[in-house]
Amino acid sequence: MRIYGLEMLRGLTITLGHFVTSYTAGIRRTFRNRKRGAFRQHPSEKGVFTVQYPEERLKAPERFRVLPVLIFDGKEGEKWKTETERCTACGICAKVCPPQCIWIVQGKDPTTGKPVAKASEFFIDVDVCMNCGFCAEYCPFDAIKMDHTIELGGGERDKSHLFDINRLHVSTEYHAKIHPTDWAQEQARKKADADKKAAAAAAVKKAPEVPPA
Amino acid sequence: MSDPKILFRPSEEEILEQEVKRHILITPWDGLLKMLDPVYNWGRRNSLWPLQFGLACCAIEMICTAASRFDIARFGAELFRASPRQADLMIVSGTVTKKMVPMIVRLYNQMPEPKYLISMGACASAGGPFKEGYNVVSGIDKFLPVDVYIPGCPPTPQALLHALITLQEKIDQQSIKTARWYGKPESEEMPVPLLGPDLVDLRRSEEIRKKCAVGEPAAKPAQLPAMIPAPVGSGTLVEASELLKTVRRLQLQPDSALDYLTNLTCTDYQDCYEVVYHFYSTKKGGAPTALKVRTPKTNPRVPSLTALFPGADLQEREVWDLFGVRFDGHPNLKRVLMWEGFEGHPMRKDYLEPYYEAPAKLFPSRWKEGHHQRAEERARFGDNVNYPPGFDPAQWVGPKESFKPSTDTLVVNLGPQHPSTHGVFRMQVRVDGERIMALEPVMGYMHRNHEKIAERNTWLMIFPYTDRLDYICSMGNNFGYAIAVEKLIGVKPPERAEYIRVIMAELTRIVNHFWATGFLLNDLGAFFTPALYAIEERELILDLFEMASGSRMMCNYMRFGGVAADLPEEFLPLCSSLVNDRLPKAIEQIDHYLTHNEILVNRCRNVGVLPRDAAIAYSAAGPVLRGSGVEYDVRKAEPYSIYGRFDFKVPTFPEGDVYARYRVRIAEMWESLKILKQALKELPGGEILAGKKLWNIRVPAGESYGRVENPKGELGYYIVSDGTDHPYRYHVRAPSFINLTALEQMCKGHLIADVVAILGSIDIVLGETDR
Numbered sequence: 001m002r003i004y005g006l007e008m009l010r011g012l013t014i015t016l017g018h019f020v021t022s023y024t025a026g027i028r029r030t031f032r033n034r035k036r037g038a039f040r041q042h043p044s045e046k047g048v049f050t051v052q053y054p055e056e057r058l059k060a061p062e063r064f065r066v067l068p069v070l071i072f073d074g075k076e077g078e079k080w081k082t083e084t085e086r087c088t089a090c091g092i093c094a095k096v097c098p099p100q101c102i103w104i105v106q107g108k109d110p111t112t113g114k115p116v117a118k119a120s121e122f123f124i125d126v127d128v129c130m131n132c133g134f135c136a137e138y139c140p141f142d143a144i145k146m147d148h149t150i151e152l153g154g155g156e157r158d159k160s161h162l163f164d165i166n167r168l169h170v171s172t173e174y175h176a177k178i179h180p181t182d183w184a185q186e187q188a189r190k191k192a193d194a195d196k197k198a199a200a201a202a203a204v205k206k207a208p209e210v211p212p213a
Numbered sequence: 214m215s216d217p218k219i220l221f222r223p224s225e226e227e228i229l230e231q232e233v234k235r236h237i238l239i240t241p242w243d244g245l246l247k248m249l250d251p252v253y254n255w256g257r258r259n260s261l262w263p264l265q266f267g268l269a270c271c272a273i274e275m276i277c278t279a280a281s282r283f284d285i286a287r288f289g290a291e292l293f294r295a296s297p298r299q300a301d302l303m304i305v306s307g308t309v310t311k312k313m314v315p316m317i318v319r320l321y322n323q324m325p326e327p328k329y330l331i332s333m334g335a336c337a338s339a340g341g342p343f344k345e346g347y348n349v350v351s352g353i354d355k356f357l358p359v360d361v362y363i364p365g366c367p368p369t370p371q372a373l374l375h376a377l378i379t380l381q382e383k384i385d386q387q388s389i390k391t392a393r394w395y396g397k398p399e400s401e402e403m404p405v406p407l408l409g410p411d412l413v414d415l416r417r418s419e420e421i422r423k424k425c426a427v428g429e430p431a432a433k434p435a436q437l438p439a440m441i442p443a444p445v446g447s448g449t450l451v452e453a454s455e456l457l458k459t460v461r462r463l464q465l466q467p468d469s470a471l472d473y474l475t476n477l478t479c480t481d482y483q484d485c486y487e488v489v490y491h492f493y494s495t496k497k498g499g500a501p502t503a504l505k506v507r508t509p510k511t512n513p514r515v516p517s518l519t520a521l522f523p524g525a526d527l528q529e530r531e532v533w534d535l536f537g538v539r540f541d542g543h544p545n546l547k548r549v550l551m552w553e554g555f556e557g558h559p560m561r562k563d564y565l566e567p568y569y570e571a572p573a574k575l576f577p578s579r580w581k582e583g584h585h586q587r588a589e590e591r592a593r594f595g596d597n598v599n600y601p602p603g604f605d606p607a608q609w610v611g612p613k614e615s616f617k618p619s620t621d622t623l624v625v626n627l628g629p630q631h632p633s634t635h636g637v638f639r640m641q642v643r644v645d646g647e648r649i650m651a652l653e654p655v656m657g658y659m660h661r662n663h664e665k666i667a668e669r670n671t672w673l674m675i676f677p678y679t680d681r682l683d684y685i686c687s688m689g690n691n692f693g694y695a696i697a698v699e700k701l702i703g704v705k706p707p708e709r710a711e712y713i714r715v716i717m718a719e720l721t722r723i724v725n726h727f728w729a730t731g732f733l734l735n736d737l738g739a740f741f742t743p744a745l746y747a748i749e750e751r752e753l754i755l756d757l758f759e760m761a762s763g764s765r766m767m768c769n770y771m772r773f774g775g776v777a778a779d780l781p782e783e784f785l786p787l788c789s790s791l792v793n794d795r796l797p798k799a800i801e802q803i804d805h806y807l808t809h810n811e812i813l814v815n816r817c818r819n820v821g822v823l824p825r826d827a828a829i830a831y832s833a834a835g836p837v838l839r840g841s842g843v844e845y846d847v848r849k850a851e852p853y854s855i856y857g858r859f860d861f862k863v864p865t866f867p868e869g870d871v872y873a874r875y876r877v878r879i880a881e882m883w884e885s886l887k888i889l890k891q892a893l894k895e896l897p898g899g900e901i902l903a904g905k906k907l908w909n910i911r912v913p914a915g916e917s918y919g920r921v922e923n924p925k926g927e928l929g930y931y932i933v934s935d936g937t938d939h940p941y942r943y944h945v946r947a948p949s950f951i952n953l954t955a956l957e958q959m960c961k962g963h964l965i966a967d968v969v970a971i972l973g974s975i976d977i978v979l980g981e982t983d984r
Contacts, residue, residue: 007811014806015742043753043787043795050284053374061756063763063778066365091580096908098674099342100576103583115581123585126364127339127352132677132769137777138908146763153331153363153376155383157338157354161364162585181781 065146080169086143093135101128264300269307308336326394346662410556418606448503498850524832535560550657636979691771697919697930710775725924736973775902817872821971831955835926840874842867847922
């Protein structure tokens with residue numbers, strides 16, 4: 001005699017197993033996460049798999065990329081200035097941008113009218129950007145980086161989805177916070193360069209002293 | 214003197230009114246409604262039922278939002294309705310193409326008020342990275358009112374949840390009094406755009422007629438695409454008249470029969486159109502043999518190969534559609550990606566799109582004097598459309614679809630908006646009762662001009678676009694493209710990079726097969742439970758991708774001669790925990806749960822049978838080919854990268870039915886785990902990129918065909934370089950597209966419900982099918 005429905009019961013035991021572990025293993029984790037804020041499950045964790053957004057959220061990995069931002073040397077809350085902006089308007093980001101969403105106007109010296117290595121206007125069309133990260137990857141001046149902000153939904157796009165130079169600039173402090181490893185590497189590299197320069201300068205300084213002796 | 218106030222003594226009624234106001238609380242009608250608003254809004258905001266409707270890559274993230282990790286049910290929006298009649302939220306998730314937009318407007322019109330619309334992702338909002346394409350609509354808001362826009366490409370599930378919360382806040386602000394669905398007159402339907410020689414917005418027909426009547430040509434672009442003469446000495450050149458004979462001879466060669474037509478495409482040269490065929494032998498393996506046929510620019514004609522290789526069917530139609538090369542003897546030569554009636558053959562070099570700016574990127578308007586200007590402002594019609602001179606929308610008569618009413622058979626359309634078509638795919642089915650008599654796949658609803666855009670891109674820029682082909686397997690797509698270009702440059706990635714590439718490609722295979730299995734079960738009626746468990750494992754693998762490359766889906770991780778960045782520190786422990794502990798259990802569970810399940814077995818066995826010979830003739834690839842008993846896997850047949858070093862088997866099942874294809878996928882996951890374990894153990898240290906990181910790479914002139922075994926089948930890239938920084942011709946051999954050629958063969962004689970299962974077992978992704 002054939003008994004029908006056994007396979008269905010077998011399937012149901014699997015769902016039941018998931019259901020039970022969500023209580024036994026899941027509840028403890030949920031309470032722990034309330035304090036943790038941003039987190040990411042380890043593959044060995046069992047039970048509830050849900051991230052209770054917006055109370056909890058997934059921790060963004062450092063390389064996470066959404067939209068590009070421009071970097072200026074300064075603290076959070078400050079406003080960027082021509083002296084602190086890192087961009088030199090070299091245009092490499094625009095040249096590697098696959099959907100061509102970057103628009104740069106090179107700055108001009110107000111007195112002489114000659115072009116200077118600063119951007120006077122910088123636009124990113126958010127509705128064209130494909131979040132590929134090439135601009136950040138190929139920028140030789142560490143001036144453009146990928147941001148982590150995902151909460152960008154809004155009711156309008158004509159004005160708010162064209163990011164201009166003011167909207168794009170964020171401080172190095174903010175950048176260091178979301179990209180700690182990248183920032184440490186950059187600092188180490190700069191320090192090495194500075195040391196090399198100092199050593200070279202010292203060598204040059206020493207050099208003229210030699211002939212009189 | 215009398216008091217002046219007495220002169221203005223109020224009437225008795227007025228006094229009464231004042232008294233009443235002073236002593237009795239009266240809430241005016243407005244106030245009452247205002248008190249009702251919170252209750253009313255609360256009800257609506259917490260029961261938004263989205264339409265089960267996905268367009269492109271963003272739809273995958275939308276599905277993930279509904280799955281267990283992000284669980285949109287917590288917001289009362291878990292009931293994705295397959296019918297617009299029951300839905301009140303439309304999430305336009307992905308690229309809106311011209312061919313698809315009439316359906317979207319129709320669906321929106323069928324939704325009852327109150328209805329809301331979220332435009333998810335850059336493409337839906339404004340065309341996104343595909344904006345310049347000839348078949349892409351510059352934003353759904355050109356046709357439908359949008360409530361919330363989400364930037365991002367694609368927005369993560371959390372971004373979608375944020376948008377949902379934003380929409381709920383917007384609903385909170387609404388009032389019964391001003392709600393348009395209670396006002397009079399009743400809300401009007403949005404006009405459905407017309408597919409003429411290009412997309413016609415009927416609200417603008419008068420303007421279009423006037424502009425076309427003037428006949429004034431669009432401002433001529435400063436620079437037109439350059440053409441090169443057809444190169445000499447690459448591949449075997451065959452006369453068109455000799456083609457069939459030559460192919461027949463090769464097909465019947467005794468020891469190394471070229472029995473499999475893998476790729477068929479065309480290149481537009483200055484002096485001719487060159488149709489390229491790539492063949493190989495399923496018995497011998499090895500590199501493909503290329504045959505070429507040249508045909509003059511005026512009235513190009515080539516004999517059709519469909520009689521010898523039925524697998525040429527859709528590919529020849531694609532060449533006709535995009536290049537205008539006629540194939541004599543093709544039984545059904547009509548457009549496949551664009552619609553019948555569309556003006557022009559867009560892949561020809563002299564075809565310029567409405568947003569055409571320059572032959573290659575960087576566009577000069579972007580840098581140094583890059584004052585922002587939207588593409589719409591430059592275009593002649595203020596939109597991504599172009600019409601022939603003298604065009605009048607009112608007079609337009611499109612090519613008629615033949616419709617012969619009949620009493621014994623019935624024509625049913627499945628799709629392009631249908632929950633089981635895995636995207637915007639349409640099947641035209643002629644049924645006798647419930648039996649399938651004939652089936653015709655109709656595609657192009659997500660044709661977003663990948664190849665045309667790529668021919669303007671620099672070599673590097675194509676990488677992120679390849680992510681968006683088969684958006685479930687972006688790492689595999691990167692891999693194939695890198696291999697095709699590396700063949701021409703002659704660069705070899707360092708050891709570590711090779712291992713990382715293999716690890717990523719095999720993780721991708723597991724991701725894809727989990728997804729495919731979950732959704733096959735969905736199609737069989739096991740609604741969402743198996744898919745939920747499958748997506749859970751996929752999420753954990755996506756975490757790894759996100760950690761290494763920065764994005765869950767659009768990895769853009771590989772570069773010519775290596776990978777973009779080294780693995781982060783925490784990657785390896787997590788990856789080996791997954792590979793050694795978690796994934797084996799998960800696959801075991803799926804296997805245990807499903808493989809011998811009586812319902813699954815009954816629904817899948819002997820359904821959609823594709824015999825061995827037919828599978829080869831129809832150019833099927835991947836699990837479809839191996840499910841028909843052909844042991845052909847590019848990783849073994851022509852080992853690329855370092856696949857030669859690993860110990861793994863190519864699982865095959867001879868039955869050729871849905872069940873066999875399902876079993877192949879499960880078995881392949883086990884083999885992938887085997888490869889992963891070996892690769893993780895042997896992963897060496899060292900460099901991850903050969904040479905310097907260059908953004909302006911130039912590729913020596915020549916052509917190459919690079920292929921990889923993607924989870925869905927053989928993914929090939931045919932590229933022709935003219936020695937500049939962008940490809941002269943770039944073509945993708947898409948397994949999802951070519952596997953569909955055999956769909957009719959598999960479905961004939963089965964029931965409608967089986968068609969859904971058969972399509973699920975082929976495992977298509979529309980981003981790749983339509984490109």
